[in-house]
Amino acid sequence: MGVSVLSDILVASNLTKRYGAVTALNGLTCRFQRGKVYGLLGPNGSGKSTFLKICAALTMIYQGEVLIDGARPGLATKAKVAYLPDADYFLDWMRVGDVVDFFQDFFDDFDRTKAEHLLRELELEKHILASTLSKGMLARLKLAAVLSRRARLFLLDEAFDGVDPVTREKTIDIILDTFDHESTIVLATHHIDYVDKLLDEVKLLRRGEVIREVAADEVRQSTGKSIGEYYLEVFRHAKTN
């Protein structure tokens, strides 16, 4: 088991998760430092979402260890972790305003002023039923709710899925505005080209394991490639092995 360094907010050691015969995580080991933006990249089924769910304390049964600020995921860590799930999770009766109220009730670190600002910025009107929002507007609502928290660790699972170019740009601006040297942002995504200017570090996942860990600048400097090209090269090569 790895020794936790003071600057690490999240440490995963030998993490294994099986769903029946399917191995979602296969001894995943990695660490995340404070004050950095990470890209968690990998094809479908590589374990990104499973890993984030475990970190968000939504999946409690697994082997190995995850430590967030030194504690296992649970009630105590939920207060530090803001998680944006891939799935939609608002209840049918909820209006945009209810979602914000719900988050405020639930999380002590919820910043109401920021939430109001983000709703305006993202053109979300409070009286609209969440269930009637388009895919893009729903993505905006999830983002506004989650990024209105003053959390230490933001885990964003496919924040860019089903999002139009304008929303994408706004999302990037909001992520940049939320980030500071005490927080850590983990972006799990297929949309590598959207995020590559935001990333400090890249972790590539394949079949439930971290197969590459590299600084984003390092990719360009040593290979002369974008992160997207680097990704394709690594996975093309991995397939032939």
Add this chain to the structure above:
Amino acid sequence: MRYNDREPIYMQIMQEIKTDIALGRLAPGMQLPTIKEQAAIMRVNPNTVARVYSLLEQEGVITKHKGLGTFVSTRQTLAAELKRELAGVTTSRFISEMSRLGLSAPEIEAHLRQFQARP
């Protein structure tokens, strides 16, 4: 700002700021945006901007004044120095492209003259 995929982002931003100074768009002594503002303007990670500022400070292009902010160096020769540096970078890039085509120094020179002679 548009970024290319070949060079690290921090290097591209450094070049951009140096170009702005060389062309007088950023004057000596002018205040630069804070790291957070600059990151928002350029849509990049603030750590990248922090790296840019600290490298530019090491090179004497900008200076940080505690509590006041970050400023373009007041050295009057700065714009000329940076223009020379950037021209050097562009020239060496040009030379290496031409060398890749198998051209010798006199041939490259001939191309330059020919280009200049064009109406």
